[in-house]
Amino acid sequence: MTFDSNEPLLGIGLTAKKLGVSPELLRLYEREGLIIAHKTQSGHRLYSERDLEWIQCFRKQIVENKMNIAGVRMLLALMPCWKIKSKCSKTDCKNCGAYKNSSVVCWTLTDQGSKICREASCRDCEVYKNACQVDKLNHMYVVIEDDKKN
Numbered sequence: 001m002t003f004d005s006n007e008p009l010l011g012i013g014l015t016a017k018k019l020g021v022s023p024e025l026l027r028l029y030e031r032e033g034l035i036i037a038h039k040t041q042s043g044h045r046l047y048s049e050r051d052l053e054w055i056q057c058f059r060k061q062i063v064e065n066k067m068n069i070a071g072v073r074m075l076l077a078l079m080p081c082w083k084i085k086s087k088c089s090k091t092d093c094k095n096c097g098a099y100k101n102s103s104v105v106c107w108t109l110t111d112q113g114s115k116i117c118r119e120a121s122c123r124d125c126e127v128y129k130n131a132c133q134v135d136k137l138n139h140m141y142v143v144i145e146d147d148k149k150n
Contacts, residue, residue, distance in 0.1 A: 005053075006129065008038035008046035015047040019055055026055070032069050033108035034058055034076070036123050050129060076105045079127055 016023045026045070029035045035055060037045040047055075061067040061075075077098075093099040098106035107128055123129075 005049040006123075008048045008051070010047045010049075010052070012037070012045045012047070015052065015055075018052060019059070021055075021059075029055065029058075029069075033073055033105045034069065036107055036128065038123060073105055074103060077101075077103050079106075 010018070012023045012026055016026055019026075026035070026037070026047075030037050030045075035047075035051060037047060037051075039045055058072045061072055062069070088096070088099075096106075097109040098104060107125065
């Protein structure tokens with residue numbers, strides 16, 4: 001049996017305990033757009049191992065580097081999802097709130113320009129899933145730019 005690190009399995013209480021934070025802080029991070037909790041039909045939040053890695057990543061910026069939530073959110077907003085996904089047309093970009101406003105995290109928007117974004121779950125987006133792995137996102141971006149040149 002294989003384990004999928006993206007599978008939401010951990011409840012908010014266990015997640016908070018594993019991270020050494022309160023459930024209220026996890027809810028705050030969700031409201032602020034830093035994480036996307038999976039919600040069951042009954043409304044319970046579930047987190048994956050990848051979610052825990054991501055939370056630990058931005059918590060390190062907050063705790064060790066004294067960055068505030070707005071600073072983390074600003075860094076996330078600078079990720080060019082429309083370039084990393086490489087499937088967004090110029091028309092999609094013109095209609096996309098993330099493209100037009102680099103101070104907003106793309107997965108917090110309701111007016112996403114591309115049909116791909118509107119029909120997909122942000123939790124499954126490569127940009128969201130790899131947000132804490134800047135080197136991987138950078139590699140994805142470079143490969144796309146190289147493909148466009150050729």
